[in-house]
Amino acid sequence: MLFWILYYTLEVYLDFYWSRYQFPDFKWQIRLQNALMLELCYFLVKIxxxxxxxxxxxxxxxxxVFKYILYIxxxxxxxxxxxxxxHFIIYPDIYGVIETLDGKQVSGFINGYVAFNSFMDLIFMTGLIFGVEITRQKNILKEQISQLKSEKLDQELTMLKAQINPHFLFNTLNNIYxxxxxxxxxxxxxxxxxxxxMRYNIYEAAEKNISIAKDxxxxxxxxxxxxxxxxxxxxxxxxxxxxxSQEISPLILIQFVENAFKHGVSESLGEAFITVDIHLxxxxxTYLVENSRQEKSHENSTKIGLKNIRRQLELLYPKHTLSVEDESNRYTVTLTIDFHDTISL
Known part of the structure; x- marks a missing residue:
């Protein structure tokens, strides 16, 4: 509708401007009225x-080939x-004159020059509406692709979280046992x-984001x-x-603490320590988790856990850094997140 309104306005202006030279004796009100009427008549063909x-x-x-022939x-x-x-409506009924070309009467409604003018007028309109329609379809396709990507990321994050919750639950139940x-x-x-x-893991963590205070x-x-x-x-x-109240994706920060207990404290033979430092x-x-460790720890298990965390961070927080210091007697992870550049799913 917007396209046709804008196109109609453009064509009325062009016809009004052209009639100044074709019909100089007409008042501007008459010329404007004629332009409005003739474009409505043309719309019977153009639309x-x-x-x-x-x-x-x-x-x-x-x-x-067949489609091209059909277009022609x-x-x-x-x-x-x-x-x-x-020839039969606009000139005799709107302008009140016989159609002429270079001062000569146009006897038939089809000849080479006037047919070419009609062809160019129609092609101009066709090019405009095809351009608008193709652009509209591309925008719709772009939105659909964006939606599919968002849904895919959402599903992937849900699967990653699903890998965390049972792991935590089983570890804690073993402790209680x-x-x-x-x-x-x-x-x-x-x-x-x-x-x-577990109430947090089941209900709060189901949300896409949660306040950092709750986390x-x-x-x-x-x-x-x-x-x-x-x-x-x-x-x-x-x-x-x-x-x-700063929002953060749930269950990301706790994974570092969980790994610190699983691969650090639980393997320590003597006194153990964990340091957690959170600054916003x-x-x-800036989030730091440091834990004591034995020299011979299960490094592969730690790497598997970090791989899961890294994938979530890549999806959610492009502007993040995650550094790991792996020493003989301690393990330190430092995470920084810029919440100003967050992917919205």
Whole structure:
């Protein structure tokens, strides 16, 4: 509709301007009225032509040669219709004169020059509407591709998260099982903490994003569960958050802490330590997790976990850095995220 309104306005202006020289004795009000009327008459030919050509272009499946012949037939018919409207309606009924060419009366409604003018007028309109339609289709296709990519990324992230939740659950249940065998007094407290953490994993983590304050609270609950099990453990936890409502994809940060317990603390024979340092300022996150470790640890398992995390970070936070310091007695991971450049799924 917008295309036809703009095209009609353009054609009325051109006809109004042309009539100054063709009919200099007409007042401008008459010339404008004539231009408005004649373009409405031409629309009886142009609009059907435009949509018939678009239909053939989009819906009709023919070989190129036959389709090309069909285009020629349709345009030729439109040229005859254009000439008929011009010769028998516009000139005698709107202008009130007989059609002339170079001062001579046009006897028939079809001849070479006037037919060429009609052809050029129709081709100009056809080129415009095909350009608009092809551009519109490309934009629709671009949106569909973007939507498919978004859905694919969303599905991939869901699968990655699904790999995390059972892993955490099974590890913690094993811990509770060991405590139950020993009839430890802390077992009910651990079960209560586990219930809180799993509630987060099942309900909160189902969201695409969550406030960083809730994510940090979940990390603290997780650490509290592990502290009950590991008595010879020193945990240094510090946070400096200037925007607690900053959104972050859930279950990313906790994976580093989980790996620290699984591949660091659980393998330590003596006293162990974990350091967690979270800083958020002006949309930039710095997150450090450091843990003690034995010289002979399961490095392959650690790498598998990091591969999962790296993939999520690549999908969600293009402007991130993840550095790993692997020393003989300690393992340090430092993550930085620029939340100003986040992929929206």
């Amino acid at each position: 059907p032509l435009a949509y018939v050509l678009l239909y053939v272009y989009e819906k009709v499946n023919l070989k190129f 037939f349709i345009v030729t018919a439109a040229v005859f219709g254009h000439r008929f409207v011009t 060991g405590m139950a065998l020993k009839k430890a007094d802390e077992t009910p407290d651990v079960i209560l903490q586990l219930s809180k953490v 940090i609270e979940n990390i603290k609950d997780f650490i509290q569960i592990q502290k009950i099990r590991y008595h010879q453990l020193t945990v240094n936890f510090s946070e400096d958050i200037d925007n607690p 300022k002006n949309g930039n996150l």
